[in-house]
Amino acid sequence: MNRLIRAGLMFGNLFHVHSPALVERYNRALLHLTGKRTELTDFYIDISGYSPEVGDELGDPLYLNHKGVNRQFILLSVEQRTAPLLNTKFSTSKTILQDFIGQNEAALFALTAKDAVAGELVNSVYDVSTAARLFDIRRITVDADTTGGTVKDAAKLAEMVDNFRESESGWYDDVLIAQMIDLAGKTGDVVRNPVSLKAMSFDQRNFWTAHFGGLYVFQDVAHPAVIAPAGKDGLDDLPLKYVFDASQRNNIAQFFQLNGLTQTILEARGIKSAAILRQKMDFILIDAVADQGVDLTGLTRADLRRLAREHSDILPPEFHTLGQLVNWAENGGAFPNVDSSSPVYFYTLRAADTPDAPLVNMLLAELAPKDIRQLFICHKDLFYATYAGWPDAKRAYVADFLEREYKVDKAGVRDALFGHEPALEVPPLPRKGKKPPPVPQRIAPVGPWGKAKRR
Template identity: 55%
Template sequence: MKRLITRGLMFGNLIEVSSPQLVARYNRALRMLIGRETALSDFHIDLSGYSPEIGDEFGDHFYLNPNGANRQFILLTTAQKEAPLLNIRFSTSRSILTRFIEANEAQLFALTARDVVAGELQGSVYAVDSPAKLLDLRRVTVEADTIGGHVADAGKLAGLIERFRREPDGWRDEALIAGMIQLARRTGDVTRVPIHLPAMSFEQPDFWTSLFGGLYVFQGQKFPAVISRGGVTGLGQMPVGQVMDFTHRNHIADWLERNGLVEPIVQARGTNGGAILRQKMDFILLDAADSLGIDVGDARRTELRKVAYKLGPALPDEFLGLAAMLRWVEEAGPWPQISSEHPAYFYTLRGRPGPDRDLVNMLLSELSPMDVRQLFITHKERFYEDYRGWSEKKREYVADFLAREYQVDKEGAREALFGPEPKMDELARPDMREGPKPTRELRDIVGPWGAMRPGQGRAQGERR
């Protein structure tokens, strides 16, 4: 992993904690949250305040998330909102924490100037001891305060001030006045500089979790479902309409289509489908060459083309399917027949714009794992897991490619691949129980690859 770290592809943008004052504040928070302290004099923290170095010291990298369902966090600075979130158990955790910080940034900036802020992402269950419990995690509430209780004290002081103003003889109540003075010494003048950090709740009907081998939970769709990376037999009874695993390719494809969650890359607005297909084909060739021990030199496209010539009839079906699609894009071939049973099928799709776009792209990356760029962008946990099993040559090539082609312009690369980022109002979904109602075009009705291209007399694609 050192190769990834040195290129900023792992543990990048962590916040350094090295001043004695900040270390002392962090230890105060640790004592309150878990009853332990670190002996380290400097370390780095992520968005939630988790430190890989302290995780090594404690022998527990989930020291801020012991039960897996209610992640605790420590804020030393609002700059943590730009840091990554490590050891993710739920895909929604990063966006929830980031939105909480941004919504309360002025208050948090003032509070962290005097003390450390600690809190928790509270779900509706205290422990997830069975897969069925995941379906109870529909809402997450974020509550936070300083270790010194400034927010709680400010609330008490505001109440006493209101009582003082309301009661006719309040100015004679010495106990009331003494209480106000005592609280004001800790909070300051809350009438001029209010301290208010309300609990915030976020809906999470759809999410991925690393628990139970990796599950995708979709409860906010018209047709709810749970999709498992492993088998479905060990999940037990799940109170949801459809339960699938990655071997159920036809069922997953049909479910994605019925909910209007995907679109073909080559027909997505504002996308250079040909360039994306070529890069996916390069990754597939690299994987095939690596598994067969074929030298790819510096893995330039000319070298990879030679690999394709060497493989000949042994070229992977994923490569052949994307090559057929590329020929159609370049107006040099017929509309390809790629059904959901074809190994290339999920490589040809991306998440449709909407609140679940990133989650769907995350799912697609696991269904098309040879596309290492999409895997890294949308599902770093799976990327790091797969990376450990690659050869040194593939590790070097992929790390170099990501540092060269992705790190220099992350936002541009994401927009080119997946479209513009969803707006905040698109992410807010107070109630999605009825599911989205996307516009159904002809290609949606007959399947992504069942529609005619312009000028064709009839559809040539397969229907599922």
């Protein structure tokens, strides 16, 4: 993992806590939330205030996320908004924290100038000892205040000010005036500079959770289901009728199709589909030859073609099928027969333009794990776990590729792969004046892959 850390691909963009003032504020918040303190004077925190170093010191990687639910957070600066979320247990947590910081940026900027803001992502569930409890999590509410209770005191002071103004005897109420003066010393002038945080709640109906081996829960769709790639053990009590594991490829494909959650890369608008498929071929090639003693440093396009020729006997079927699709898109070659039973099927899909696109791309990354770029972008926890088991040659290649091709323009790469543009892409023409090949008529009504087969 040191290679990833040095390249800024792991623990990157964390917020540095190094000044005595910040450390003391962090400790006040930590004591307020957990009853613990850290003796460290220099450490890094993620968007939620979690620090790997503090976790090691306390011997508890979930010190801000007890039992993996109701995540607590510590905000020292609005700069934490751009930091990653480590030890993710629910896919919605980072988005909720980003939205909360964004919607309250001015107030948080003022509050964190003097104190830490501590809070919790609250729901009605305090443990998920059974998978069925996940379905009791319907709404997440953000509860936050400074460790000194500034927001609460400011609300109380604002109420006192209103009472003072509305009461005819306000000027004669010495007790009320004394209380207002005392609170104003803590909160400042709330009349001219109101101090408040917006009350924010978020629905949590479609989400991924790390619990029970990793589950994708889709409740708010026309045809609900749970996708459990790791297996369905311990999931007998779920309130949804359909639960599919990774072996039920056809059922998952049908679920995507019925809910309109995916589209084929070749039919997606505004992207260079053939180039994306060719890059997926490269990743599959590297995966196949990584343990063959091949030098994978500084590979050119010619080097990749040479490796494909020399090791054609060990290349998996998905490599050859993707090659046929690229040939069809660029040169009008024969269109391959692809359905959900094919190993390449999920490599040819991406999320459609829906609110759940990030969740769907995360699931597709797990169903097509040899696409290391999508795996890193969409499912970092699984990427890190998988990376640890790769041959060193592949680890070196992947780290170098991501540093060169992704890190330099993260937003551009994400937009190129997953963005949705109004303009329809026209595949490159092999010869001037020649029209691009149409989708074969026999399968055009249901898309280029045909209908998902029924069991």
